[in-house]
Amino acid sequence: MRSFRRAAELDPQLAMAQWGIALALGSNYNLQADAPQLREASAAVQKALALAAKASEHERAYIEALSKRYSNDPQADVQKLAVDYKSAMRELVRRYPDDLDAATLYAESMMNLRPWKLWTADGKPAEGTEEIVATLEGVLKRDPKHTGANHYYIHAIEASPHPERGLASAARLEKLAPAAGHLVHMPSHIYIRTGDYESAAQSNADAIVADRAYIEKSGAQGVYPMMYYNHNIHFLAAAHAMNGRYSDAIKTARELEANVKPHLKAMPMLEMFMPYTTVALVRLRQRDEMLKATEPERELKNTTAFWRYGRGMAFAGTNQSDRAEAEMKMLQAKTAAVPPDAPLGNSTARGVLQVAEHLLAGQIALARGDQKMALERLRQGVAAEDAVSYNEPPDWDLPVREWLGGALLSGGDAAEAEKVFRAELAKHPRNGRALFGLMESLKRQGKNSSAQMVQREFDKAWEKADTKLSVEELYGTKDKTKLSTNRHAPPLRFADARLKTGVRLHYAEQGDPAGHPVILLHGYTDSWFSFSRVLPLLGANYHVYALDLRGHGDSDRPASGYQFHDFAADVVAFMDAKGLKHATIVGHSMGSFIAQQIALAAPERVERLVLIGSATTVRNNVVLELQQAVETLGDPVPAKFAREFQASTIYQPLPDDFMDRVVAESLKLPARVWRATMTGMLAADGKTKLGNIKTPTLILWGDQETVFPRAEQDLLAAQLPQAILQVYPKTGHALHWERPEQFVHDLEEFITRAEPQ
Template identity: 40%
Template sequence: MMRTILFPILLFILFAGCQSRQAMKSRAPVGQAVPLSFCAPKTVVLDTEPGPDGSLTPLFWGLTDHFSYPVSTGSKKAQKFFDQGLMLAYGFNHAEAARSFREAARLDPECAMAYWGLAYVLGPNYNAGMDPNTLPHALEAIEAARARMHNCTAKEQLLINTIAKRYPKSKDEDPQPYYQAYADALKAAHRQYPDDLDLAAMTAEALMDMHPWDLWEKDGAAKAWTPEIIDLIEGTLAKDPRHPQAIHLYVHATEASGNPERAIPYAKTLERLVPGSGHLVHMPSHTYINTGQYHEGTLANERAVKIDSLYVETCHEGGIYPLAYYPHNWHFLAACAALEGRGNRALEASRYMADYVVDQKLMYEPEMATLQHYYTIPWNIMVKFAMWDEILAEKKPDDGLPYLKAIWEYARGMAYCGKGNLDAASQSLKVLKTLETDTTIAKMTIWEINKATDIVRIARYVLEGEMAYRQGKLPESIRLLKQAVDYEDQLNYNEPPDWFFSVRHPLGHVLLEAGQYREAENVFRKDLEEYKENGWALMGLYQSLAKQHGRSADANAVLKRYKNAWQWADIKLGSSVVMN
């Protein structure tokens, strides 16, 4: 009970310093954001006018209570801001990290490592490429650091010279050779200072940044460059199993592998290791959703949204963090809740995310069209939980947002099927087929990971398969849903998945209805490889086994697993889909 009372008080302390910052002048962006990868556009670092006392940013609660990376400075407060900047960078809040490094430099203008930190966060990261417009600022920071190297230790001088290898002199140059040189220089520095675990983590990060979200084949086999990364991170964790950045990177490095379970103990540690970083608090859910621990994933994201909600609403910051990382927490919360059978919680979270995206007004901009995908998630949740009346009450999207219109038509078509109005469903399918070839949708991607057209294509086959099922055309339904599964399997890894959620659930259900119990069993077992211990597939597997002669013991064992997986659910299943 004390923890429940204390948590909001501590969060108030965390963000109290932001209140004074509201009096500061508005921040002008150094560069404009352009969508690139996973859940974030390119890096944007916002400039800051000083407050009345000259400060650029406050010290936040819950970031560096148990962390410090000592640098050469005569100012204890500058050291605190340096530590905060590094931890914010570890938590992928690079704009706020830049402000902390600039504040460290303000407090100690001769602290070379403060400028190193600024150069560090202006570069690319695992989720975002570098905005070329920030290059001059990175080069300026490096020159400022080099001009103060006489104040540094030998290791600090090495780090400054290493970061200098990261950036080309002109934004017209290909940056990749420079990123490779930077990674190679970090590897050499790590060999020279093997006990510096932050340096080891930076090295692993640089290697991962060379191959963002491209560490594993679809079958879970490692890409050629992955073993080096894994070995480096695991070596770091062997020396310090509580290193926040090493854990953060390990979760990312293993989540798409064939063995994400190896990160579970570290994910558990990360849950409360840096309680002031919403992103680090959220990160364990990347492991949990891939290991069947959906309730733990829900809880992790509920904690993360509390932290980030206060940060966004109190500090009113711009940049990528509130634009992408914050709604990502709600997105993940909706996914985990859906997989544990909590339809109401999933819908609530997805609606909050959708409303937030609309408030940002950016999804109407062509270069930010990816944000439209967030807006569609409530409709997918409603389909998953057979909320037919709720779907039909949803307002039609603007004609200028064809991707939204496509998913809206898909959801309406599914609702009409559920309510037995196949004529209306046929009209939705007709519109959906037209939108499948829409040129605007063809240009849109989900953070450049998957094409929006591919999502619309899956929706079309699922709706067409559902219509065939409702018409009693089971072989045709099975054929169409198998085609949808094939398209779903071709999607690139993203978390949460861009198709929300598994087509194998309706496919398995139709196979059960068709009496093809052995094939249904195979479908559900395959689904449990993709979404481990999800109750939807477990119920389907139970049904398929119960219908097969001599498999009752197997069926009862699966039923126990289902009851455990579904203990938090707000619905009961009679198949792998909601029978409504």
């Protein structure tokens, strides 16, 4: 604009100077011209027409085409004028096919008909987009260094399914006009879409330097220093966040906030930048800092809504669900106060804040242990995020799939979490948090080779990050599920105890000797190792014993004594030997029936009872069929038989090394112990006695259980007076193997819960 105005001063008869003024005053891909601009543009193009006689035929064609864009009538249909201009530019290109500037301006005229909506959300080109791309590619084929064509091509391709097509233009453009801040910035639109967050950050850092120099030299005011310059800072903060440089992200976000805050009343659209400090704090899980942030001014509805959201996330992340719920209600009230058509970037503010509501609701549900509701709301959040209009940085810049994938991992559904993290990486390539989540998902499925490959990707993506990631961070909650990969698990100690029942029991022990005692009883042919995926997650405040029951693991294998009352007597004798007056007894499968027997025989010793994969009786067709196979066993027990038996009890894939060790533990048992234990289990029938168990009881059952059906769980819950039944979705018989984090959460919550009434 300044150049064209200066040209008009130097040569008042220069028609193309007036043409340039009119062109620059019009709408562009980023901003719609207002009424005063359109009036001035119309006047300028009329001057150009008046001076056109002195221009060349080629120049007159430019002026005549641009005259279609403006009208003296303030009520004129601006969109129709834009279409007329596009049609005129098409004719100009037809007349002058070798004029690359004309072709570039023709492409821009098409782009301005639907700014930022050249591609649908599912990656399909809008009407005219393919012609725009083809036109610009035609220019670049003949002149790869055409500044305008490279600029517009980046915009034309960035929201497409293949933004990498713009990499060559990005590399060229950053060198073509080093003093033009916006053009220096433009490559970052491609870099951020292709996962090169370091280059995206550098482009914007360089653009900020260029723009500062321009603003200081020119004294520019208005839209450019307020919007374009701060857009660079916004983009820089977003690139830092994706690159794992959170201290830089927060520092830059606060600089952005300080820049725009004094100008909000004069230019309200600047509010779109204000919430980014909250975004950065939530992304970094800086909950204390978020709660220290002061409430924004009341008239800043969007900023205040984000502030409420951030506070809610901080409270939910520290398991203060009631306080998080209160913030949620205030967020909803603020959202309702926002006009339905109020913009936030390229989206509606309500559309963006709807994502915040779903994500916060999901985290509140997760904090309350409601996994089903958490997943439902987080999936709604993903859908709402995907419905937000395209922009860079995104108008909603907290990828909900990171939280959804984390919630799925926390519930033990590693296979589904893998799908979610892969979908997030398709949307945001090389997102370090998504790579970390994918790596963890693969590890938990035993896909070790793939996990190692993703580990290398993650290490490269996160090599310059200033923060370490943990599994706990993915879940978005603090301490409740004890999931941090950085958490120091209590050390395991192994020992033997010689009992008054005449046997020696081997056991694993961990935790505070003064802590609440918890005794873990494994299933048929297992050992203490059955709880190896659980022990590292349990709090150090619990004094935990994982026993090798008689005949199993590294304990004695007497010639007889394999009925439930024998096993139960050993456990009580173990408690005597350790000076335990009472304990929470946790039993899986066979261990759950032993736990029932202890509660019947010595109720005063059982503070709480947790039954995993249990029933009212062992006897059913599945177990009887297994007995028939066990009766045929000889020594050594075939490894194939042991592996098929153990594999038949699981639904979710488990790591190969874990399953190998489980099978190895089963193979420690001679065939006679397999047979004697099976016979002893089938000899018991406790149905008529269950009503005598008054102990608070938690029944845990996977809905893909293959041994004991749902009907048995309902019957068990009905017969135990103080029982709670909890069902794990997509989980098999050994739910503490498949969902160790969720199991630990439920176990610890049950232990600390008040006595049922």
